[in-house]
Amino acid sequence: MAGEPQPDCLFCKIVAGDIPATVVRRTERVLAFRDIAPKAPVHVLVIPHVHYPNAAELAAAEPEIAGELLAEAGLVARDEGVEDYRLIFNTGTGAGQTVFHAHVHVLGGKPMTESMV
Template sequence: MDCIFCKIAAGEIPAEKVYEDDHVLAFHDINPQAPLHVVIIPRRHIATINDIGEADTDLMGRLLQAAKAIAAREGVAGDGYRLVVNVNRGGGQVVFHIHMHLMAKRPFGWPAG
């Protein structure tokens, strides 16, 4: 498989890691859109949110728990942060491996994008 996030998870491509456990890896985005911009991925390859099944419920919850832990560790939980999941090209997804962006330390408007 030629997935950049799978290669990062396997240690084949270096990344500035901020969180990791047996199921989830998080690292700083190489093209940050905020002063704090972390990408959170499951270690197991799933292309899009449309591809998750009932068996992935625990894994998806682990991504949210990782985001919560990272926000607390980075000191942004109280002030606030944005979590973004893009789905397919029309939704802005560029890397087809489920991932969540945690962004903080700048104001965010609504509606997004």
């Protein structure tokens, strides 16, 4: 069921603490942690605690949490000391989504190029 933790979801397991991650921010509803294969000096994933397969479904079902996800992404960038950064939501395998739990990538710390997406 949407919103419920999924037993086979990597990010649900990270939220639950079953899989370790380098956490940089945590709120009651959102978790931010470092990407294990960074594409920039700053590469942090910001995810909701609730499970939705992508950002559009999260926004449709729980717009307040979607808004908090974006606000936390901005706070991650601030905390990491980057003024210029990119936020990326991938939706679907053709767009590069590999974990089907809504998340935003915060990328920064060097000039952004199209090849980074």
